[in-house]
Amino acid sequence: MQTVRVALGERGYPIHIGAGLLDRADLLAPLLPQPRVAVVTSATVAPLYLDRLARALAGAGVACVPIVLPDGEAHKDWATLNGVFGALLERRCDRGTTLVALGGGVVGDLAGFAAATYQRGVPFVQVPTTLLAQVDSSVGGKTAINHPLGKNMIGAFHQPRAVLADMDTLATLPPAELRAGLAEVIKHGAIRDAPFFDWLEANLDALLGLDRNALAHAVKRSVEIKAAVVALDERETGPRALLNFGHTFGHAIEAGLGYGAWLHGEAVAAGMVMAAELSVRLGTLERTAADRLRRLLERAGLPVAGPALGPERYLDLMAVDKKAEAGRIRFILLDRLGEARIAGSVPADALRATLTACSGK
Template structure:
């Protein structure tokens, strides 16, 4: 099974993808020195399912377990304070390794804590959702939300390793799995035509949780993300391509009201809207947009946005614009497997895309 390496100037780290990894103590222990303390952060959904083997693997590391309530609502500074309190209370020193066992929420919280606890301690990502396995656990973005905005407090802080066990996806609710598939499709659409074609041929096996197909799709996605992060760790350039589908997607996610649409569901429709816009601007051939539409549908994802007015949709996209200093930036497709970032989108084309998706 593959071990990818994410190389950065400050050092590299392995991303290990292996079915059954959670049941193999030697894989989990790799990189944690003898007798060093570990603190495992998980939540009350993932803990009952997957904590036992991780705890057993670290039995000789005096493991501290911190179990958070489930949900995005936990991504706050107050949770960080609670975790720090537990770490200090248990006398965890600077040699302690934090282990994130859960989805992107647990990963973002744990990574952020690791980056600030006593000025930084090592941490390991053990992602258990598809989204976390192909996206959030790789690349070193950590953070929590502020009442004024999502992910507004955070750091770039790389883990010492990422351990991915695709078997954990068996317990993930189908809706969450489909949401993760949106990000997988994203990698094919924006940069890897061959992978896109592979996904077209294997989407049914992915939806049916075929182990070999899942492992391949996760590996290819992690490779794509790692390549972009290695080229542009802090999102000064190409990393922005990973936002394909996200400008429209964020508007859908927020417009629908947080919690009603999963992030990946919104990104799925967002990619279709971005493809439609690309067709209108003469960049993408209509059959390519149709293939994307068919793939998103085959993943079990929605293909139409929630009913929103054009005015509110544009306003929601402008929130992204403010975050990026001036103009709304779109990632557009030149073909399946090739993308570019642009802020030059004429309003009539944008309005036509919104109208085509029932937003007027």
């Protein structure tokens, strides 16, 4: 097991990465104000891992209230959240009950927002079971649900007390979800760490083949990069926006197709290609670097073009993206592989040309 620490002062916490962590209730028990947790999980993950975690907790004297959610991004909404509140109230969970998210990004985001707002905030632990959640959504304290008019529009910053990323859980992950997680791994290299990007080019086949050591390294390096950025800027007023590379386009794809049509990582992959193309058109990135990014994503089996929504529909969708400032759209551009930058504004013609070049006809 390796541990990365997120440096946020009194809100700092450890991210443990390794195999067999679902059995390690000893990592959780000392963090709990009360020997009771509510484990929020999904219909897919519950049969795979809930009993194992609950048994380990019981062995440490911790009681477990299971709350099983329907699967998928379409359920990351108020109705599902309200079901969690109802279950917590019916079981008389109080401010000392810790919420444990066992699952992917949807479970983590929703359970985290429940933890942020149930009785004005209860302790929270993340046990991410997808690669995407391990390298991205479980780190940094962002929690949210979707609104019909926009993704993640309702949420809070609420840091977990700990994250347990168990490599064992990746064995049951559908291949498409593994690839979607790799999109965010590749993003971390692209925005912040050129040697890691090189490593990914060299080790992509091992990652796709579920090589444990390769996966653990990819998770650890991703988490280190993300944790470092988050520590600089917990509330996303500045550099944290770099982590949104590919996301302004990606969110437009997700909203335009309806949440859940594409996996988040798939939309981000196409969005990164678009953002790189925009960087090339604005003269900040060399074409060869954009091509390397596209090829790596393609090798990972990820989409490298957006769906054919038409440029104007993309622009409409991006204007309500929450990363917009005072009505302006903000973009993350690349200067080179390993170095990203926040652009305050972007000429509309370059944006339209990019959308035309990088989305289906």
